[in-house]
Amino acid sequence: MSRIARRFAALKAQGRGALIPYLQACDPDYDTSLALLRAMPGAGADLIEIGVPFSDPSADGPTIQLAARRGLKAGASMVRVLEMVARFREDDADTPIILMGYLNPIEAYGHARFCADAARAGVDGLIIVDMPPEEADLLDGPAVEAGLDIIRLVAPTTDDARLPMVCGSASGFIYYVSITGVTGTRTASSDELAAALPRLRAATDLPVAIGFGIRSPEQAAAAVRAADAAVVASALIATLEDSLDEEGRATPDTLPRVLAQLSDLAKAVRSAR
Template sequence: MSRIARRFAALKEAGRGALIPYLEACDPDFETSLELFRAMPEAGADLIEIGMPFSDPSADGPVIQQAARRGLKAGATLPRLFEMVRAFRKNDSDTPVILMGYLNPIEVYGMLRFCEDASRAGIDGLIIVDMPPEEGSVMRACAAENGLDIIRLVAPTTDDERLKLVLSHASGFVYYVSITGITGTRSASVADLEAALPRLRAATELPVAIGFGIRTPEQAAEASRIADGAVVASALLATLAGTLDAEGHATAETVPAVLAQLRGLAKAVRQGG
C-alpha cells in the first residue's frame, strides 16, 4: 500500500477528511520553502502538494503565477526540487508528497529519468495538469515502474463518458477541480459540491480531494466533509506573498504567518470532519 493510500485509509478510520496544503518550490527561496515544507505536517498537513515552478502555468491564477515566478527567480529547477524533498524525507517518512505541475519541464528532463529521480527523492504522486489521458501512456508506464501515482483532475464540465476515461487512468486519489476557470479566482458553493460528489463516488473507489477556490477554514472543513480532502493553495501563497519585503524576500513573518493560517485550516478540518 502506498503512502497516499495508507494516509487516506487512516483518515477514513479516524472519521475525517484530509487537509492538503500547497507550496511552490523555492518560493521565495529554497531555504524558506524547505522550512515551511518541514513544518507543515506538525501544523496540520495530512498530505503536501508541491508546485513545480513553470513559466506558463496555464491553469493557475495570478497568485500561483506570481509564486512560480518567484520560485524560478530563486533558482527553482527539478533537481533543486528533488533536493528539497530528499531533505524533507530525512525527518519525515510518513507524510505523502505530491508534485503538481506541467508536462513541458518533465519532457525536457526526460520522463523516465524524472520518475526515477522523483521516486528516489521520496515523492509519492504526480498531478500533471496539462497531460490528457489520451497522451499519457508513456508517462503512466514510467510512473508505474517507479511506484508513483498519477492523480487525475476532473471538473464540473467532465461528462460521464469522459469521466470514465479519465478515471480509468487514475491512482492515489482524484482531484476534483470544483470550478470552471483558473485557481484562486472564486469558490464553488456547498450545494454545488454536494451535488457533484455522488457522480464521482459512483465512478471510482479512489478518495476524492476538492481543490481550486478553497480559501477559508470553513470552506476547507466543508470540502473535507463532503469529499475526502481539501486542497488549499492560493490562500496560503497569498499570505506568504503579503509578508515579503519590497524586493520579494522572506521576512521574519513569512514562515510563522503561513503556519498560523495552516493551523487554523487544520483545526477547522478536524472539528468539521
C-alpha cells in the same frame, strides 16, 4: 500500500478528512520553502502538494503565477525540487508528497529518468495539469514502474461519457477541480459540491480531494464534509506573498504567518465531521 493510500486509510479510520496544503518550490527562496515544507506536517498538513515552477502556468491565477515567477527567479529547477523532497524525507517518512505542475519540465528531464529520480527522492504522486489521460502514455508506464501515483483531475465539464475513462486510469486519489476556471479565483458553492460528488463516487472508489477556490477554514471544512480532502493553495501563497519585504524576500513573519493560517485550516478540517 503506497504512502498516499496508507494516509487516506488511516484518516478514514479516524473518521476525518485530509488537509492538503500547497507550496511553490523555492518561493521565495530554497531555504524558506524547505523550512515551510518541513514545518507543514506539524501545523496540520496530512498530505502536501509542491508546485513545480513553470514559466507558463496557463491554468493558474495571478497568485500562483507570481509564486512561480519568484521560484524561478530564486533558481528553482526540477533538480532543486527533487533535492528539496529528499531533504524533507530525511526526517519525515510518512507524509505523502505530491508534485503538481506542467508537463514540459518533465519532458525536458526525460519521462523515465524523472519518474525514477522522483520516486528515489521520496515523491509519492504527480498531478500534471496539461496532461489529460489521452496524452499520458509516455509517462504512465515509467510512473507505474517507479511506484508513483498519477493523480487525475476531474472537472465540472468532465461528462458522464468521459468520467469512467478518467477515473479508470487514476491512482492515489482523484483531484476534483471544483470550478471551471484558474486557481485561486471563484469558490464552488456547497450546492455545486453536493451535486458533483455522487457522480464521482459512482465512478471511483479512490479518495476524492477538492481543490481550486478553497480559501477559508469554513470552506475547507465544507470540502471535507463533501469529500475526503481539501486542497488549499492560493490562500496560503497570498499570505506568504503578503509577508515578504519590498524586494520580495522572506521576513521573520513569513513562516509563522503561513503556518498559523495552516493550523486554523487544520482545526476546521479536523472538527468538520
